[in-house]
Amino acid sequence: MAELHGDISGLSPRARTILERLYRRRVPPDRVATPELLRGLADASRATERQVGVLVHRGGEIESVIVGSPTGLFLPDVGRLRAAAGRFRALRLVHTHLFQEPLTRDDLTDLTRLRLDLVAALLVDRTFEPRSFTWAVNVPAEEGATPYSITGPAPWGEPQPHFAELIASLEQEFARRSRTREVSKDGRAILIHVGLRGEAGAAAKARTRLDELDALARTAGVLVVDRVSQLRDRLDPRFLLGRGKLEDVIVRAIDLDADVLVFDHELSPSQATGIESHTDLRVIDRTQLILDIFAQRAESADGKLQVELAQLRYALPRLATRDDALSRLTGGIGGRGPGETKLEIGRRRARERVTRLERRLAEVGRHRSEQRRLRRSSSIPVVALVGYTNAGKSTLMNALTSADVLAADVLFATLDPRARRLPLPDGRVALLTDTVGLIRDMPRDLFAAFRATFEEIADADLLLEVVDASSPEREDHERTTLALLVELGLERIPRLRVYNKADRLGPEELHALEGEPRSLTLSATSPGGPRALAERIAAVLPGPSPTG
Numbered sequence: 001m002a003e004l005h006g007d008i009s010g011l012s013p014r015a016r017t018i019l020e021r022l023y024r025r026r027v028p029p030d031r032v033a034t035p036e037l038l039r040g041l042a043d044a045s046r047a048t049e050r051q052v053g054v055l056v057h058r059g060g061e062i063e064s065v066i067v068g069s070p071t072g073l074f075l076p077d078v079g080r081l082r083a084a085a086g087r088f089r090a091l092r093l094v095h096t097h098l099f100q101e102p103l104t105r106d107d108l109t110d111l112t113r114l115r116l117d118l119v120a121a122l123l124v125d126r127t128f129e130p131r132s133f134t135w136a137v138n139v140p141a142e143e144g145a146t147p148y149s150i151t152g153p154a155p156w157g158e159p160q161p162h163f164a165e166l167i168a169s170l171e172q173e174f175a176r177r178s179r180t181r182e183v184s185k186d187g188r189a190i191l192i193h194v195g196l197r198g199e200a201g202a203a204a205k206a207r208t209r210l211d212e213l214d215a216l217a218r219t220a221g222v223l224v225v226d227r228v229s230q231l232r233d234r235l236d237p238r239f240l241l242g243r244g245k246l247e248d249v250i251v252r253a254i255d256l257d258a259d260v261l262v263f264d265h266e267l268s269p270s271q272a273t274g275i276e277s278h279t280d281l282r283v284i285d286r287t288q289l290i291l292d293i294f295a296q297r298a299e300s301a302d303g304k305l306q307v308e309l310a311q312l313r314y315a316l317p318r319l320a321t322r323d324d325a326l327s328r329l330t331g332g333i334g335g336r337g338p339g340e341t342k343l344e345i346g347r348r349r350a351r352e353r354v355t356r357l358e359r360r361l362a363e364v365g366r367h368r369s370e371q372r373r374l375r376r377s378s379s380i381p382v383v384a385l386v387g388y389t390n391a392g393k394s395t396l397m398n399a400l401t402s403a404d405v406l407a408a409d410v411l412f413a414t415l416d417p418r419a420r421r422l423p424l425p426d427g428r429v430a431l432l433t434d435t436v437g438l439i440r441d442m443p444r445d446l447f448a449a450f451r452a453t454f455e456e457i458a459d460a461d462l463l464l465e466v467v468d469a470s471s472p473e474r475e476d477h478e479r480t481t482l483a484l485l486v487e488l489g490l491e492r493i494p495r496l497r498v499y500n501k502a503d504r505l506g507p508e509e510l511h512a513l514e515g516e517p518r519s520l521t522l523s524a525t526s527p528g529g530p531r532a533l534a535e536r537i538a539a540v541l542p543g544p545s546p547t548g
Contacts, residue, residue, distance in 0.1 A: 005076045006067035012506075015047035019065050022052075028166035033094045036154060038122050038130055044213045045096040046128035053095025058117060058397070059173055063091060070098050072106055078114055087171055088138065090117040092163075100125065103136055111136055112251045117167050123153055130156045137166065140173050147255040178257060187282065187540045189217055189260040190226045190253055197231040206231065208473050213264045213286065215390070219411045220292045225256045238274045240265060250279050260284060268444070269511050270316040287443040289313060293412050294446065301363050302415045306449040309357040312350055313445035361449070367538055368456060381430045381541045383422060384457035386485070387466035388477035389437030392500040392524050394418075396466060397434050399530035417456045424538040425531075433457060440480045447484075455490055462541055463495040464533075469513055469521065472505035488505060496540060498533060 004019055011019075022044060025037045037054070044052040051068040055078070066073050093107075093116055100123040111119040120135035134152030141147040193210050195202045206229040217224050228249055230241045239246050240263065249261065260282045263277065267285040276283045284292075291311055298304045341472060385393040389411045397403055401420040422432040435456055449456075457463065465481055467474060478497075486493045497519040502510060503526065513521045520536050522529030 004065050004067060006073060007069070008067050011048060011067070011210070018044050018047045019052065019067065022054055022065045023062045025054075025062055026097075027056050027163075029058075029060065030162045032092070032118060032120055032135055032160045032163050033122075033133075035157070037094065038133070041094065041096050041122055042124050042128050042130050044122070045098060046122060049098075051096050051098060053093055055091045055093055058090040058092075058164075066095070068095075072104070075110060075114070087115075087175070088117045088167065089115045091116055092120065092274070094120045094122070097121045097123045098128075100131060100152060100459055101155075103134055108136060108148055109251065111249050112138060112254050113247070115254065118163070121153075122156060125346050133158070137170060138174075140177050141255055147251060159274055186226045186260045187222060187260040188256065189222045189262045189284075190228060190249060190256070191217060191224055191260045191262050191264065192241065192249065193229045194235055195229065195231050195263040196235070197233055202231050203216065206375070209264050210411070212473075213262065215291075215411055216286070216289050216293065217262055220289055220296070222260065225258050226252055226295055228252070238271065239278065240267065240275070246275070246278065249293075250281075253279070253281055262289060266441070271452055277363045286441065287446075290412075290439070290443055290446060299414070305357055305361055305364070306453065307446075309354060309361065310443065310446040310449040312354050312357070313449070314443070316347065316350055316354070364453075381461045382459060383430050383432050383462045383464060383537055383541070384460035385432065385434045386457060387438065387464075387481055388468065388471075389439050391437070391464045391466040391468040391477070393434050393437065396464075396498070396500065396524040396530065396533070397432060399524050400534060401432055411439070417453055422534070422537075425535050425540075426538045428538065428541070429492075430461075430537065430541065433460070438481055438484050440476065442484065451488070454484075457493075458488075459492060460493055462537065463493050464488070464537075465495050465497045467497060467499050468501050469499035469509075470501045494513065495541065496520065496536065498522065 004016070008016070008019075015124045018040075022037070025034070027037060029035055033056070034238075037056075041052050041054070048067060049075045050070055053066045053068065054062050054074075055064040055075070057063045064076055066075060068074065068357050073095060075093070078089060088218070091114075093110065102123075103119065107119050107121065110116060115138065118135055118137050120133065122130055123132045123134070132153035133156040134150065134154070135148045136148045138147060139149045140289060165504050181269050191210055191213050193206050195206050195209075199205065201278070204366060208399065210227050211524055214224055214227065222313060228241075228245070230245050232242065236242055239248075252258070253261070258281070261279065261284070263275075263283065263285045265285060265460065266273070266287045267283070272283050272285065293503075294307045295311070298307045310474070385397060387393055396417065397420060401422050403420045418434040418508040420432050422430040424430060433456060435453055436450060463485075465478075467478060467481075471477060482491065495518070497516065499519060500522060502513070502521045503523040505513070510521065513519070520533055522532060524530060
């Protein structure tokens with residue numbers, strides 16, 4: 001007996017027989033639907049008083065018969081969301097509409113989301129007689145345009161286009177566009193921020209948060225193809241953003257060949273699973289993105305241990321909702337680093353690995369403490385660079401000490417602690433250290449894993465808080481830095497704020513910053529800036545000069 005999909009409870013034997021007969025129909029390649037198939041669908045709707053649809057394979061066979069409600073129907077599983085690049089699903093949906101309504105949002109969402117060849121609706125009257133026929137196909141769309149084209153409604157007996165030729169030409173155009181689009185080994189991503197409508201400056205905050213997420217994604221090697229923001233009265237507990245907005249994102253992902261959604265939030269395990277299940281796209285949250293960057297940048301053995309520990313701590317609670325939670329670490333965006341070598345392990349083995357890593361990092365911490373004790377006994381003053389990521393700390397270190405530390409216009413260019421001799425203008429020598437940059441909403445597991453690294457600055461005689469003076473988020477970066485220093489118990493160390501990248505400021509902005517107490521405004525790339533900073537450091541550091 002042919003299988004029927006949907007709610008078939010309460011159907012009479014006669015209605016079932018009419019529905020099962022639909023499987024006998026065949027559609028030639030030159031037709032969207034034959035008059036016999038359309039008449040059979042109308043008869044089935046008369047017998048059930050519901051929408052009835054069929055999924056027709058491109059070869060002409062009826063693959064599924066679906067029974068819905070009077071106003072809609074739910075399609076059976078037709079496989080994963082994405083067909084091959086430039087190709088459709090090789091299935092078309094032909095179904096009835098009982099109230100002569102045009103194609104609905106659900107119809108068009110199914111068309112685009114499932115990559116169907118075509119969606120068609122037979123509009124019947126109150127006596128279930130066919131009246132008109134309408135259909136839609138996916139089309140290549142420019143930015144902001146709808147990714148589908150609708151034909152009709154028109155009288156149901158009017159000539160139809162040559163179906164096979166129509167689909168072949170559309171697939172050729174999609175394939176051509178796909179070949180011309182830029183690709184990335186880490187995927188094409190859509191960035192998503194969801195904020196609360198009642199917060200002050202919510203729209204501006206959404207823009208700046210997406211700017212930072214964009215920088216994080218590009219640092220991780222992701223190709224960003226679109227950005228989406230939504231302001232809501234409250235965050236959706238399942239999908240974070242609204243279901244309708246999520247459907248729009250799915251349509252955009254299909255149109256732009258995106259295969260990754262990057263959220264500017266730390267998603268709960270259930271949220272990540274729910275969004276992935278609903279969209280069939282890879283879902284990465286802000287925490288995973290930062291972990292991925294750290295995994296790429298960690299060079300020392302200590303750094304790699306710290307990243308692996310943070311990755312495992314992040315993945316452990318997600319093992320309860322997904323058996324393959326650690327399989328995310330098998331490579332690609334959100335899955336690089338030392339953790340990728342132990343991915344088939346279960347929760348018990350993961351916890352054992354965490355315990356071993358914590359023990360080894362405790363030993364590293366003791367070793368660092370001993371190094372700091374030796375430095376204290378040498379009476380060489382220590383100056384530590386701190387600040388928000390990409391503020392220019394490494395560039396400043398190179399300028400002050402003639403070092404060759406990596407300095408790049410990316411986030412988290414430096415992870416492992418660096419220490420260089422700093423000659424001062426008064427003849428003294430100080431030790432200048434640089435550590436990992438800070439960022440708002442630093443992932444808890446990452447902060448805990450790198451705590452020993454941050455504590456490298458605990459014995460500093462002076463902190464140089466480097467701030468990107470040109471950033472529109474400058475004040476927020478300052479608050480973030482202070483909050484993390486307080487959490488580490490380092491807020492009592494004398495601090496000199498260094499406003500870097502002053503060459504990007506206008507006269508009024510420059511004048512306002514130059515009036516800030518215990519601060520210095522400069523550009524690390526101009527000769528005069530580092531020289532003035534070295535003089536200021538010598539003046540601030542305690543102790544007499546050798547000649548004094």
